[in-house]
Amino acid sequence: MLSHGMKQTGNISLHHLQGVIFAVLNPWVAIGILLLLAFFATYMMALSWADLTYVLPATSLGYVLLALVARFLLHEHVSPLRWLGIALITGGVGFIAGGPELTTHPAPHADAESKQTADESRATAIASRGER
Amino acid sequence: MKNVYTWSAIFAIVFASVVGDVLLARAMKQVGDVGALRRRVGLVAVIVRTLGNPYFLFGVTAMAVAFFSLLFALSWGDVSLVAPAAASLTFIGNAVAAKIFLHEKVDRRRWIAASLVAAGVALLAG
Numbered sequence: 556m557l558s559h560g561m562k563q564t565g566n567i568s569l570h571h572l573q574g575v576i577f578a579v580l581n582p583w584v585a586i587g588i589l590l591l592l593a594f595f596a597t598y599m600m601a602l603s604w605a606d607l608t609y610v611l612p613a614t615s616l617g618y619v620l621l622a623l624v625a626r627f628l629l630h631e632h633v634s635p636l637r638w639l640g641i642a643l644i645t646g647g648v649g650f651i652a653g654g655p656e657l658t659t660h661p662a663p664h665a666d667a668e669s670k671q672t673a674d675e676s677r678a679t680a681i682a683s684r685g686e687r
Numbered sequence: 688m689k690n691v692y693t694w695s696a697i698f699a700i701v702f703a704s705v706v707g708d709v710l711l712a713r714a715m716k717q718v719g720d721v722g723a724l725r726r727r728v729g730l731v732a733v734i735v736r737t738l739g740n741p742y743f744l745f746g747v748t749a750m751a752v753a754f755f756s757l758l759f760a761l762s763w764g765d766v767s768l769v770a771p772a773a774a775s776l777t778f779i780g781n782a783v784a785a786k787i788f789l790h791e792k793v794d795r796r797r798w799i800a801a802s803l804v805a806a807g808v809a810l811l812a813g
Contacts, residue, residue: 643807645807647807
């Protein structure tokens with residue numbers, strides 16, 4: 556998530572510097588590409604652990620981060636409509652990330668955990684039967 | 688006529704990036720838990736296994752197609768239309784595709800989340 560936001564930050568800086576100082580263009584491009592690669596690697600890792608419908612909305616927090624960076628680091632004006640957009644994304648991500656229903660989703664990670672718990676309870680049941 | 692071009696390009700972006708995301712997700716499900724795999728066989732083996740996965744290669748290709756479609760769309764339409772439209776439609780398209788092709792359990796909670804995020808992205812990117 557952070558790398559996603561950082562990636563976009565890199566892009567912003569790129570746009571800012573492009574017209575002003577051509578000499579610093581290359582390092583920024585290099586950093587931008589590196590951060591893009593980092594984003595892609597972490598995205599792949601997340602996909603190996605969770606559902607696409609879980610990971611993708613979560614990556615949209617990058618948009619929120621981007622807007623916050625624009626507001627507080629670059630001192631850009633963020634319109635009320637965009638604040639509403641930030642609120643909607645945050646709400647949407649909170650909707651899937653939080654909430655007790657998460658365990659019922661067959662995200663492979665949670666699935667493995669629940670299977671493990673089931674195995675454990677079965678083992679306990681067998682053990683207690685053995686005692687009797 | 689320019690509108691038709693722009694919207695065709697937008698749909699091309701959405702289609703290609705949805706296909707790409709679904710293929711990448713399937714690839715990573717095949718590769719398995721990256722953390723556990725790295726502890727077992729090492730980082731290099733994980734990278735090799737991921738890069739060698741056919742779904743991964745097709746997924747990356749689809750992502751490249753999506754990127755070039757974006758360039759086409761931007762040459763025909765305004766960025767204030769193309770960026771939010773493509774981004775938010777991708778979220779909805781992905782929810783549908785993940786349900787159909789990845790058999791993910793997309794329940795009401797996830798539909799609402801996808802819609803909220805799509806609306807939010809449309810507002811932010813616009």
